[in-house]
Amino acid sequence: MRDKMNLNIFPQYPFIGLFIYIVIILIATLLAVKISSFLINRVTKKFEIELTFNYLLKDLVKYSIYIIAFLMILEVVGVDINALIVSVGVVGITLGFAARDVISSFVSGIFILADKTVKVGEVIEVDNIKGKVTKMGFRTTTIVTPDNLIVTIPNTVLAKNPYINYTFFDKYRIDLEVIIPFNIDINNFERVLVQRISNLNWVLIDSSAKVDVVEMNENGVKVKISAWGENYSRIDCYRLDLANEVRKLIGEMD
Structure with a gap:
């Protein structure tokens, strides 16, 4: 078995060394999210890619970076990642039931993107709530009503309920x-x-x-x-x- 890398730069103060590494990872994570968001905005604007794909791609990259950062922190504090993966596999069914709404919203967001029936900038009505779509993520869709109220709708609501798209056509x-x-x-x-x-x-x-x-x-x-x-x-x-x-x-x- 390979030896773990000694990440403690202050042997006499082990907690301080681990704390510094964790802070560095968190700062790098925030910077990576900011930079990736900036680059995605630039690319989508240059190639005139619709905002719906822009928001969903940023969500995918953001959550991927968070997961990588979380695994790195676990490695720093000495958690065996392989053992953790096995443990997650054992309790995966339980976690799946607990997070079924989140997973369902995530999958619904992917199907909504694939169907292209709702896009950022369009006016929709669902469950008697009408407004302009300002943001679409993998889990939720945000609309602004004519009264300038912000409403966050889980993507499962769009997937399970009929909704009206007032601006899908040109006339x-x-x-x-x-x-x-x-x-x-x-x-x-x-x-x-x-x-x-x-x-x-x-x-x-x-x-x-x-x-x-x-x-x-x-x-x-x-x-x-x-x-x-x-x-x-x-x-x-x-x-x-x-x-x-x-x-x-x-x-x-x-």
Whole structure:
């Protein structure tokens, strides 16, 4: 059996020598994480790699560095790594049950990356929580809600529950429901409104606006007005444009 390397530079103070080596390993670990994160950012930016892969790669490298540092510290303090691996193998099933949620989130993160159904910068809704994805890791996904609240979602939630991706495609439908008074001719209203909406600069030419009757009530005829745009961040402004056109047309025809 090989002799262990004598790492104690202060034989008369064994604890101090071990403490110094551990501090050096911890400092080197932090530096390695910082440098790797910097290099990954530079490479992904240079080759225009999406941020989702950037975050997941940084997580993978970070945790790998932490594991290596932990094993080095164990070696410094005299723990037999081979014996530890055997022990971990013996208790692995127990630890697996205890950490099943963490492992499940980790695996879910890998599948989400592979499926490419959620990316950083997209707007999603899951469990009635809607927000913009700002970070994706192997365990969790972070979104920011319209109220500027930060929500951390375990990747298992995305894997097990249906979720809505509002920005997956390049064009989006803007809907507006309004009540049209009974004294206004619906056919004429639809014809004029569709023409006016089609002239709005944000409405896509290849997607015609339309007016659908939803129901009739004591106040008039409820209709749903639909048009298509391509900038999701301005959907609220587009909806205001539709409302303004409806208001002016009702005023003219009333």
